[in-house]
Each structure stands twice: as C-alpha cells, then as structure tokens.
Amino acid sequence: MTNNIGLEEILKGIGPLDGEWIEKAKERTAQLVMPARALGRLHEISERLCGIQKTLKPSINHKAILVMAGDHGVVDEGVSAYPQEVTGAMVQTFLRGGAGINAISRHVGAEVWVVDMGIIPELKSDELDERNRLLIRKLARGTSSLAKGPATTRKAAEEAIITGFQLATDLFRKGVEILGTGDMGIGNTTPSAAIGAVITGTGLDKMVGRGTGVDDEGLEKKKEAIQQGIEINQPNSKDGLDVLSKVGGFEIGGIAGCILAGAYHSRPVVIDGFISTAGALVAHALCPAVTDYIFAGHCSEEPGHRAMLEHLVLEPILDLGMRLGEGTGGALAMTIMEAAVWVFNNVLTFEEAGVADKD
Amino acid sequence: MTNNIGLEEILKGIGPLDGEWIEKAKERTAQLVMPARALGRLHEISERLCGIQKTLKPSINHKAILVMAGDHGVVDEGVSAYPQEVTGAMVQTFLRGGAGINAISRHVGAEVWVVDMGIIPELKSDELDERNRLLIRKLARGTSSLAKGPATTRKAAEEAIITGFQLATDLFRKGVEILGTGDMGIGNTTPSAAIGAVITGTGLDKMVGRGTGVDDEGLEKKKEAIQQGIEINQPNSKDGLDVLSKVGGFEIGGIAGCILAGAYHSRPVVIDGFISTAGALVAHALCPAVTDYIFAGHCSEEPGHRAMLEHLVLEPILDLGMRLGEGTGGALAMTIMEAAVWVFNNVLTFEEAGVADKD
Numbered sequence: 001m002t003n004n005i006g007l008e009e010i011l012k013g014i015g016p017l018d019g020e021w022i023e024k025a026k027e028r029t030a031q032l033v034m035p036a037r038a039l040g041r042l043h044e045i046s047e048r049l050c051g052i053q054k055t056l057k058p059s060i061n062h063k064a065i066l067v068m069a070g071d072h073g074v075v076d077e078g079v080s081a082y083p084q085e086v087t088g089a090m091v092q093t094f095l096r097g098g099a100g101i102n103a104i105s106r107h108v109g110a111e112v113w114v115v116d117m118g119i120i121p122e123l124k125s126d127e128l129d130e131r132n133r134l135l136i137r138k139l140a141r142g143t144s145s146l147a148k149g150p151a152t153t154r155k156a157a158e159e160a161i162i163t164g165f166q167l168a169t170d171l172f173r174k175g176v177e178i179l180g181t182g183d184m185g186i187g188n189t190t191p192s193a194a195i196g197a198v199i200t201g202t203g204l205d206k207m208v209g210r211g212t213g214v215d216d217e218g219l220e221k222k223k224e225a226i227q228q229g230i231e232i233n234q235p236n237s238k239d240g241l242d243v244l245s246k247v248g249g250f251e252i253g254g255i256a257g258c259i260l261a262g263a264y265h266s267r268p269v270v271i272d273g274f275i276s277t278a279g280a281l282v283a284h285a286l287c288p289a290v291t292d293y294i295f296a297g298h299c300s301e302e303p304g305h306r307a308m309l310e311h312l313v314l315e316p317i318l319d320l321g322m323r324l325g326e327g328t329g330g331a332l333a334m335t336i337m338e339a340a341v342w343v344f345n346n347v348l349t350f351e352e353a354g355v356a357d358k359d
Numbered sequence: 360m361t362n363n364i365g366l367e368e369i370l371k372g373i374g375p376l377d378g379e380w381i382e383k384a385k386e387r388t389a390q391l392v393m394p395a396r397a398l399g400r401l402h403e404i405s406e407r408l409c410g411i412q413k414t415l416k417p418s419i420n421h422k423a424i425l426v427m428a429g430d431h432g433v434v435d436e437g438v439s440a441y442p443q444e445v446t447g448a449m450v451q452t453f454l455r456g457g458a459g460i461n462a463i464s465r466h467v468g469a470e471v472w473v474v475d476m477g478i479i480p481e482l483k484s485d486e487l488d489e490r491n492r493l494l495i496r497k498l499a500r501g502t503s504s505l506a507k508g509p510a511t512t513r514k515a516a517e518e519a520i521i522t523g524f525q526l527a528t529d530l531f532r533k534g535v536e537i538l539g540t541g542d543m544g545i546g547n548t549t550p551s552a553a554i555g556a557v558i559t560g561t562g563l564d565k566m567v568g569r570g571t572g573v574d575d576e577g578l579e580k581k582k583e584a585i586q587q588g589i590e591i592n593q594p595n596s597k598d599g600l601d602v603l604s605k606v607g608g609f610e611i612g613g614i615a616g617c618i619l620a621g622a623y624h625s626r627p628v629v630i631d632g633f634i635s636t637a638g639a640l641v642a643h644a645l646c647p648a649v650t651d652y653i654f655a656g657h658c659s660e661e662p663g664h665r666a667m668l669e670h671l672v673l674e675p676i677l678d679l680g681m682r683l684g685e686g687t688g689g690a691l692a693m694t695i696m697e698a699a700v701w702v703f704n705n706v707l708t709f710e711e712a713g714v715a716d717k718d
Contacts, residue, residue: 033452034459035440035571039687040660040680081394081717089714093392098707100393107694107701212394213717301399319678320695321399328398335466335694336679342466348457355448358440358572 007158007241007286010165014263017051017292025050031349035358041317045295045337046344052268052293053177058341060178060268063110063334064171065327066258067094067101067182068164068251070118071142073151074229075187079222081213084142087186088121094184094326095134101182101326108335110180112327115167117160118142118250119185137163139250146191146229146247157245157253161282164257169265178268178334180297181255182327183275186212189302192278194226194247196304198237199281200311207304209274240285248282255279256286263290270330270337273300273323277308284312295337298322298329366517366600366645369524373622376410376651384409390708394717400676404654404696405703411627411652412536417700419537419627422469422693423530424686425617426453426460426541427523427610429477430501432510434546436584440572443501446545447480453543453685454493460541460685467694469539471686474526476519477501477609478544496522498609505550505588505606516604516612520641523616528624537627537693539656540614541686542634545571548661551637553585553606555663557596558640559670566663568633599644607641614638619645622652629689629696632659632682636667643671654696657681657688 025047029037037043049058069091075084093099094114097106105112111133116123118139139160143151152160168179189211197207204223214222226247233246244253255271256279262269263283271280271294283290291312298318299305309316317333350357384406388396396402408417428450434443452458453473456465464471470492475482477498498519502510511519527538548570556566563582573581585606592605603612614630615638621628622642630639630653642649650671657677658664668675676692709716 032459033449033457034683038571038681038683039459040682042679042681083715086714089712090392093707093712093714096707096712098392098705098712100391100398100702100706103701103705104698106705107698212397317679318695320401320676322397322401323399324393324397332695332698335698336677336691339463339466339691339694342462343459346457346462346465347459348452348455353448353452353455353457355445355452356442 007161010260010264011287014287014289016289021054022047022051024056028056032347033350033353033355039343042340042343045340049268049341052266057345060338060341062175062177063108064176065101065105065110065112065180065182065331066167067112067114067184067327068117068254069115069184070249070251071120072185072187072191072249073143073145074147074190074225076145077147077221077225078218079190079225080187080211081218082186084120084186087119087184088123090184091119091123099326100324100328101331104328104331108331110331110334115254117254135167143249146194147225150233150246151191151248152245154241154245157241157248160250160253161257164254165261168258168261172265172267178270179258179262180270180327180330180334181258181276181279182272183251183255183325185249185251188249188251188275190222190225191247191249191252192275193304194229195243195278195281196308197226198230198235198243198247199285200307202304202307206307209302209304240282243285244282252279252282256282259283259290259294260287263293268295269293270295270297270333272297272327272330273325274302274305275325277305280312281308295333297333366520369619369623370646373646373648375648380413381406381410383415387415391706392709392712392714398702401699401702404699408627408700411625416704419697419700421534421536422467423535424460424464424469424471424539424541424690425526426471426473426543426686427476427613428474428543429608429610430479431544431546431550431608432502432504433506433549433584435504436506436580437577438549438581438584439546439570440577441545443479443545446478446543447482449543450478450482458685459683459687460690463687463690467690469690469693474613476613494526502608505553506584509592509605510550510607511604513600513604516600516607519609519612520616523613524620527617527620531624531626537629538617538621539629539686539689539693540617540635540638541631542610542614542684544608544610547608547610547634549581549584550606550608550611551634552663553588554602554637554640555667556585557589557594557602557606558644559666561663561666565666568661568663599641602644603641611638611641615641618642618649618653622649627654628652629654629656629692631656631686631689632684633661633664634684636664639671640667654692656692
C-alpha cells in the first residue's frame, strides 16, 4: 500500500529500468517488415514502453493528464505579463473544457484532472470522480516570494511531492496506463528557471526567458528576482527538496511527485515543457533513476528548456515552438507514442508477410 | 470537370493561396485564451488550413493516403539493399493491412489506397471502392535504368502526373479533406536523389544516402549511377517533366500529380519523406505556387531530405529519425495537424472564458 508512504520509502522503491524487456522488444522490432529500425525514434519509444510495462504488448490506451495549479508570491516582483488572477480563471477554464489542454487532450483521448496545489482563490471541488475533475490539495494560498526568502517550508515542499505521488498513484490504480504532467500558475517560469539554474548550473542569461511574454524590463526584473532568490536562499543543488522549498512552487512539487509515482509503479510519465521539466529536475535530484520512466513530450520555445533536457539526458519527441504549458506538449506527444505502439503491435514480421529480408 | 484535363490546363488552374483567410484566422488565434501564439507551429498549421479551405472552421477529419508504387530499372546497377521482388511483396502487405503505413494510418484515422503506377508484377485489382484498395494504373513494368538512358519517355512521365492528379481528384470528390502522399519502390531513393541533385543543385555527396540501408560499396554504386545518369541524360533542371522522365520514376510522377491536384482543388496535401519530396520538387518545378498547399510531414533520416525541403521553403512538422517512406511520416503528421485544428476550433476566447488578457 502507498496510502501513507513517506518520501524516503518512495525513493527506496525506485530502481532503474530492467533492460531485459527492452532487449526482447528490440528483437521484435528487428523482425518487422521494414528496413532495420526505419521508423527511428518510434522504435525507441515502443521499446522503452515495453521495458516499463514489462510486456511485448505495450498499451497506452488509457491516458490522463494531471494539471497542477499553484500561485507564486514572486509575481509581486513584476516577473509576469499577466495578473495573478489569471491562475484561478484558467483553472475554471480547464474545468469548462475550454483551454488548450482540453482541446489537445480530447484529440489524443486523454482525461484531464486539475489539481489546486496552492492557488490563491478558494474554488469548489469534489473528490476524484468522473463529473468534477478539480481536486483540492491546497498547501497554501500561493508561495512566498522566492526573491525575499524561502518560497515555502521544507515540510510543505515534501507534502507537495507526496500529494503528487498519491494523485498519480490513484490514477494508476484506476487503470491509467500513461500519465502526462501539466501546470498552471502565473509567474511559474520564474521558480522553474531558478530550479533550472541551480540544478543544471546554467547561467541565468541562458536559463531565463520571457515566459508568457514579459517585455525587456520584465525580463530584467525576472533575472534580478531569481539572482536575489538564489543569493538569499542558497539552495543546495544536490538536495532536491531544499531547491524546491527555497525557489520552487507547489505545482512543481506536485509534478515531481507524479514523476516519482511513475518510476515507483513502473508506469510511463510524459512531461510537458519548462515547468514540468523543472519538476523532473527536482525528482531527478532526489532519485536519478526516474529518467528511465520519463518521456519528454516536446522542446519548449522557452530558451532554458533545452539545457534542462540535456541535464536529464532526455530527447524531446516534438519541437513545434510551443510554450503554453498546461501539459499541452506532453498530451500532444502521447499521440506519437501511441503510433509507436500501433506499429510495434500491428506491423507484420518479414516471415508473416512473406517478404524477403535484406539478408 | 477534370476528367480529361491536360497538364497545361492544370498548371493554369493553380494560383497562390489567398492571404485573406489566413489573416482572418490569425485574428481568431489572437483571441484564444492563451499567451500570444503560445502553441507555435500549431497556429501556423491551422491558419494555413483556413487559407486553403477558405473557412474559419477548418476540418481534416476525412483523411486519405495514396501510396504510389513503382519499380526501377536502376536497381540492376546494385543501388539497393533489397531485391526488386520486395516492391510487389510490400504492395501485397499494404493490401493485407500489415505494413507501417497501415498501422500509422489506422491510428490517425486515414484511409490507405495503394496504386500500381508501374511495378513489375501483375497484381489483381478492382476500381476505386471500399473493399479493394489496389488501383492499377500501370504505365510500364518498371522504368529503364536512368544510368543508361532516360528512365521513361516524356509522354509516360506526363501520364504519371496526370494519373496522380486524377486519383487525388477522385478522392477529393469523395470528400477527402486532406491527402497524404506515400511511395513504395525498391531502388527509389536513387531517382529521388537524382531529382534532388538536379533541381536543388546540391552535390551528390550531400544528396545521396543509404536508402533502405546499402553498404559503403552500394553507396558508391548509387552515386556513380546517378552521376552517370545525369551526364548521359542532361536533364533540364527548369523543366520538371524533363527531369522526371530522364531520372525519375512512375510513382514519383504520381506523387507530383497528387500535389498538383491539391493545389488545383485547393486542398491540403501532406508529403512524406525523401521520395514524396522528390515528387514535390517536380511539381514545384512545374508550378512554384504548389508549396502553399503542401505540408511537410517530417524530416527524413535520409541526408539529402533537408536540402530538398529548404529548396521548397517547407519546415517539417516532425523530426523523428524516420526513413521508411510508404507515407508514414505524412500520415503521422496528420495527427499533429488535427490537434492544431482542435485547438483552433475549440479553445475559448479570452472573452468567452472571462479571463483578463495581457493588455
């Protein structure tokens, strides 16, 4: 049972992917009636899914996205182009089915669950059921400004991770075969860039971008806020929980928890862009083996994203100049991953097709 | 009517895309409840579809792939890793639904039609109907070796184009909203590289790759055959029909015809990889305006593909190291394009969502 599991126990329960099923899957790929590995990355995707699911009949039919929402005290420093009220308004838009993540998820056949991890407004919810997909797990009404001190406590950061872990675990128990992580939080490219800078060691000029679209002045304020936050808080790059609590956010912790859950239960998790990957950096700092279970949905237009993915040694599936967040890039990549599964499961072998192989 | 249309008349009937609908579409994109153009290339895709379909309610629900098959006399020069019999055997695999293109097309919801444009074996068929999707339009039992003289006659090359045009026209009349081009033909990276080298002016070292997987010796033979073919035939790079007849193939001509049909009827056509793009180069040499109606599905692993796409000023949607052909890259890109349409048609505006915009 994982109902009262602690972080230590979660981390102990995660191991690297067993290579044996991947090897078996590669043998099947080699028999498919096409030149050797002619579908490139589609083969890598299907084979890694075989490894994660320990099967030669991979399935990602049952898909879900967990959109983690949180507010950020650092917005007071003038780091965002949008007012903070937009976080709550967008959460309501998700629940109405009217946002980008809803459209893409309907297309790819994924459920969307929205989680209040720590937004300012008090929205109503029910428990995990089919009618009301807002889950209230509010840790606080937004973080404190990371530019002036720790964004939150170590205890709350840990709770955010455990919360994400539990939510993802619940979905896996309901039969979800692949989970996408998403985010909503005005200002959250600021904590994400701070996490990226601290954990990857990349300079702020390369790591900090315009997010939803700040102007030159806003971009300078954003860099200053992050610089100040790192100096004041001195986050320890080797301690994911320390980084998360000092310069992170509740939704980022929730995403890290989802990723740990994927690795713990051996289920694939697709991360989205800049914010989700900041969550992956936290999870990876806690437990490097998590990357075996992560698929990078896309490369964001946000300039620091590439450096984050390189730190994790993850190659993005899509590169379409997207920078919306909400989980959109991960959801979209799921349809490519599903194509990979279709190929793996349904293409005939040379022998079945009666076609002469190269040899 | 287009039942007895000639090439001259087709070319006269093609004009550049009307920019007015694209501008209207951009206005709608600007109202969607997300930061400005935050879904990057998805917006460009949906807006161009609006331009092509002259609507603000684009639809690519009804999808079809035309897989054009042909054999190539140049295989006698030792340019391919597979025996020529594989062309016909793969056509039969398509009809059994067991190849890569079948798996991906089922996933994205596209019909697959297979056309014998000039393969060596005599396979059976019916007319265009739902049960038997092999269409026999055989122009010859394979081309002659381009290394020794013209691959075919100017008349047969023109017939190949008209045939592709008519087949695509039939599908558009049946309600197909987006057409993908595919190919099958052992040896057909050789004529495609020859077309690419002649039309784009790229050197053979950059244009010629390993296709289905020839070894170093095969690669040298391939370059020599192409070099010899260009020297003997002296194709005129400004005359698409001359290039197609001297160093091309029947399936490549059929693909060029599909592309002309898309432009003529103002319907979107998604090209696949190296061979389909050679067809696009021929169509573009005949009528430069065709590129307005073409979407480049992916960038192939075949090294010369990038230079072809640059010549056409087309940016590929996917880049997944694929090099199978059959139409797989174009079919896979259709699901991304459909996501773009979902976003365009279904995301609420700032006003509808009651969310404050940046301004």
